[in-house]
Amino acid sequence: MAKSGGERVEIRSASKIYGSVRALDDVSLDIAPQEFVSLLGPSGSGKTTLLGILGGFIQPSAGTILFGGRDVTFTPPHKRDIGIVFQNYALFPHMSVGENVAFPLRARRLPKSTYAERVKAALAMVDLAGYEERGIGQLSGGQRQRVALARAMIFEPRLILMDEPLSALDKQLRETMQIELRQLHKRLGATIIYVTHDQREALTMSDRVAILKDGKLVQIDKPERLHDHPANAFVASFIGEATLLPVERLGGDSVSLGGAILRTSRPLPPQGDLVLAIQTEKLLIEDGTHSPERNRFSARVTDIVFQGESLRVFLALEDGTPLSLRQPSHYEAARRIPPIGETVQISLHPQDTIIVPKADG
Amino acid sequence: MSVIDPSLRYRRREQGLMLLLASPAVIVIVALVVIPVGWLMTQSVYDNGFTLEHYRRIFSEDIYWRSFTLTFRIALMVTVLTLILGYPVAYAAAHVKRPWDVLILSFVILPFWTSVLVRAYAWLVLLQRTGVTNQMLERFGLISEPLALVHNELGTVIATVHILLPFMVLPLYSTMQKIPRELMLAGASLGGGPLHTFLRVFLPLSLPGVVAGLTLVFVLTLGFYITPELLGGGRTIMISMVVSRNVELYNQWGAASAVGVVLLVAVIAVFALVGRIIPLDKMLGQK
Numbered sequence: 001m002a003k004s005g006g007e008r009v010e011i012r013s014a015s016k017i018y019g020s021v022r023a024l025d026d027v028s029l030d031i032a033p034q035e036f037v038s039l040l041g042p043s044g045s046g047k048t049t050l051l052g053i054l055g056g057f058i059q060p061s062a063g064t065i066l067f068g069g070r071d072v073t074f075t076p077p078h079k080r081d082i083g084i085v086f087q088n089y090a091l092f093p094h095m096s097v098g099e100n101v102a103f104p105l106r107a108r109r110l111p112k113s114t115y116a117e118r119v120k121a122a123l124a125m126v127d128l129a130g131y132e133e134r135g136i137g138q139l140s141g142g143q144r145q146r147v148a149l150a151r152a153m154i155f156e157p158r159l160i161l162m163d164e165p166l167s168a169l170d171k172q173l174r175e176t177m178q179i180e181l182r183q184l185h186k187r188l189g190a191t192i193i194y195v196t197h198d199q200r201e202a203l204t205m206s207d208r209v210a211i212l213k214d215g216k217l218v219q220i221d222k223p224e225r226l227h228d229h230p231a232n233a234f235v236a237s238f239i240g241e242a243t244l245l246p247v248e249r250l251g252g253d254s255v256s257l258g259g260a261i262l263r264t265s266r267p268l269p270p271q272g273d274l275v276l277a278i279q280t281e282k283l284l285i286e287d288g289t290h291s292p293e294r295n296r297f298s299a300r301v302t303d304i305v306f307q308g309e310s311l312r313v314f315l316a317l318e319d320g321t322p323l324s325l326r327q328p329s330h331y332e333a334a335r336r337i338p339p340i341g342e343t344v345q346i347s348l349h350p351q352d353t354i355i356v357p358k359a360d361g
Numbered sequence: 362m363s364v365i366d367p368s369l370r371y372r373r374r375e376q377g378l379m380l381l382l383a384s385p386a387v388i389v390i391v392a393l394v395v396i397p398v399g400w401l402m403t404q405s406v407y408d409n410g411f412t413l414e415h416y417r418r419i420f421s422e423d424i425y426w427r428s429f430t431l432t433f434r435i436a437l438m439v440t441v442l443t444l445i446l447g448y449p450v451a452y453a454a455a456h457v458k459r460p461w462d463v464l465i466l467s468f469v470i471l472p473f474w475t476s477v478l479v480r481a482y483a484w485l486v487l488l489q490r491t492g493v494t495n496q497m498l499e500r501f502g503l504i505s506e507p508l509a510l511v512h513n514e515l516g517t518v519i520a521t522v523h524i525l526l527p528f529m530v531l532p533l534y535s536t537m538q539k540i541p542r543e544l545m546l547a548g549a550s551l552g553g554g555p556l557h558t559f560l561r562v563f564l565p566l567s568l569p570g571v572v573a574g575l576t577l578v579f580v581l582t583l584g585f586y587i588t589p590e591l592l593g594g595g596r597t598i599m600i601s602m603v604v605s606r607n608v609e610l611y612n613q614w615g616a617a618s619a620v621g622v623v624l625l626v627a628v629i630a631v632f633a634l635v636g637r638i639i640p641l642d643k644m645l646g647q648k
C-alpha cells in the first residue's frame with residue numbers, strides 16, 4: 001500500500017459542555033503530519049469526546065478543528081476521510097471480513113474491479129491474508145482488531161483515530177499489537193491519534209503523549225520528558241510507578257523530606273506547596289559504591305513482594321511515610337535487600353529527584 | 362468387565378433432568394396445540410364415517426376460492442402497510458433520547474388496552490359516509506361525494522392495519538435498539554453517507570425484526586374475524602367468517618374444520634416458500 005502522507009491536525013480551544021459537565025475544556029493541540037500522538041487520561045477525562053470531535057460525531061460547544069489548514073469543524077464524518085478504529089472494533093456483523101474491509105471502497109463508489117486486489121493487500125498488511133470469506137463471528141479478538149485496522153487503512157487515510165483499540169485484548173497480544181501498530185505507522189506514514197488509559201502503552205507507542213484530566217490538557221510531551229519533567233503531581237502520579245511525598249522548600253536547590261535533606265539538579269517550581277515524585281526504579285539500596293552526590297536517607301523495610309523479573313520493596317521513613325522501590329530479582333541485587341523490619345540506607349540521584357507543584361495547573 | 366464412562370452416565374442424568382424440566386412446557390403444547398389440531402383434522406374428514414367431501418367442496422366451490430384469495434390479499438396488503446407505517450415509528454423510537462422513546466412506544470401500545478371491538482366501532486364512526494373523515498374532506502372541498510371508506514375491503518384494511526401495528530413496531534423496535542450505535546458511526550467514518558450507511562448497515566441488521574413483524578402480522582390477519590365482520594360490510598368475506606358461518610348457520614363442524622386445515626396448510630406452504638427464497642434461519646440466527 002502506498003504511503004498516504006500524514007495530515008496536520010490543529011485543535012484550537014475546543015470545548016464540549018454537556019449540561020453542567022465540561023467534558024472538554026478549552027483544549028488546544030497541534031499535531032504534526034505523520035506524528036503518533038496518544039491521548040492519555042483516566043476514565044472520564046474527555047478522551048473519547050475529543051476523538052468524537054475530531055471524527056465529526058460530536059459538535060464542539062466552542063473551538064475550531066483544522067485538518068491540513070482546512071477548517072473541518074462542521075464537516076460531516078463521512079466527508080472527513082479519517083480512518084477510525086473503535087473501542088469494540090464496530091465490525092459489521094452481517095458482512096464477511098472481505099465485505100467489511102471493502103466498505104470504504106464501496107462507500108466511495110470506486111470501480112468494483114479494484115476491490116479484490118485492494119482488500120487482499122489490506123488484509124496482507126495486517127497478517128490476515130486469505131481471510132476474505134470468513135464471518136466476523138469466526139474470528140478471535142485479535143483477528144477482529146486486525147480486520148478493523150485493515151478496514152480503517154484501506155482507503156489510505158492521512159489521519160487514523162483509534163479509541164482504546166487494544167483494551168479488549170489480553171496482555172501478551174496487546175504487547176504484540178503495540179509493536180505491530182508502531183511498525184504499521186511507519187509504513188503507512190499517516191498521522192495517528194491514539195486514545196488509551198494505559199500509560200505504558202502510551203509511552204511505548206507514541207511520539208508525544210497528551211495528558212488529559214477533567215477535560216483539560218495538562219501536558220503534552222515526548223514520553224521521556226513526561227517521565228522526567230512532569231508538569232505537576234497529577235502527571236507524575238500517572239506516569240510510571242511513582243510515590244508522591246510532600247516535601248518542604250529549604251531554599252536554593254534543597255527540600256526536606258521528613259527531616260532528610262534532598263538536593264535536586266532541576267530548578268524548583270517558583271511557588272506553592274511541593275511534592276517529591278519518586279519512581280520506584282530510581283531509588284537504590286546503598287552499598288557504598290554509588291556516586292557521592294546522591295541524596296541518602298534511611299528507611300525501614302516493611303514488606304517484600306516477589307514479582308518475577310523484579311522485587312518490590314515497601315519501606316517506611318522514620319516518621320512512618322510509606323514509599324517503595326524496585327530491585328531486580330537477580331542474585332546480586334536481591335541479596336542486598338535486608339529482611340523485613342531491618343533499616344536500610346537508600347539513595348536517590350539529584351537528577352532523579354523530581355519536585356513538582358502540588359496543585360494542578 | 363464392562364467399563365462405563367462416568368461422564369456418559371452424568372450426561373444421561375443431565376438429559377433426564379432436562380426432560381423433566383421441559384415437561385410442563387411439553388404438556389401445555391400437547392394440550393393446547395397438538396390435541397386441538399388433531400381433533401380439527403379428524404373432524405375435517407368425518408361425517409358419519411370417513412369422507413373427503415368437505416375438501417372436495419372447498420376445492421370445487423367458487424366461494425371458498427374467492428374467500429381464500431381475498432384473505433391472503435388482505436393479509437398481504439395489511440402486512441406491507443404495517444411495515445411501511447411501522448418502520449419509521451420503530452426507527453424513531455430506537456433513536457430518540459430517553460423520555461421520547463417511552464412516549465412513542467406508549468402511543469403504539471396504548472390502543473392495546475382497548476378492546477378490538479371498541480376500536481372497530483371507532484373506525485366505523487370515523488370512516489362511514491357521514492363520518493368525521495368524509496365531513497372534513499368535504500368541508501375542505503377536496504371531495505364532492507362522500508368516499509366509500511368502510512363496509513368494504515378498504516375499511517377492513519385500514520382498521521386491521523391500526524390494530525396490528527404494535528405487532529410490527531415492537532419486534533422492529535427491539536431489533537433496532539440492539540443495533541450498536543457505533544456501527545453507524547463506523548459506517549459514516551469510513552465514508553458512507555447517511556443513505557449508504559442506512560441501506561448497507563442498518564437495514565440489513567434490522568431484517569430479523571422485519572421478518573418477525575411480517576410473520577406476526579400476516580398470520581394474525583389471516584385469522585382476523587371481528588374487524589372484517591364489522592367493517593367489511595358483509596361483502597368482504599374472509600376465511601374466518603366462512604368458518605364461523607359453517608358452524609353458526611349450518612352447524613357444519615366438518616366443513617369448518619376442513620377450511621381450518623386448508624388455511625393451516627396454506628400458511629405453512631407460504632412460509633416454506635418464503636423460507637426457500639429468503640434464508641430466514643441465517644437472518645434470524647446471525648450474531
Ligand SMILES: Nc1ncnc2c1ncn2[C@@H]1O[C@H](COP(=O)(O)OP(=O)(O)O)[C@@H](O)[C@H]1O
Pocket residue numbers: 018021022023041042043044045046047048049050
Ligand atoms: N453524551 C454525553 N452526555 C453527557 N455527558 C457526557 C456525554 N458523553 C460524555 N459525557 C461526560 O463527559 C466526560 C468525558 O467523557 P469521555 O470523553 O467519554 O471520557 P473518557 O473517554 O476519557 O473516559 C465524562 O464525565 C462523561 O460522563
Ligand SMILES: [Mg+2]
Pocket residue numbers: 047048
Ligand atoms: Mg472513552
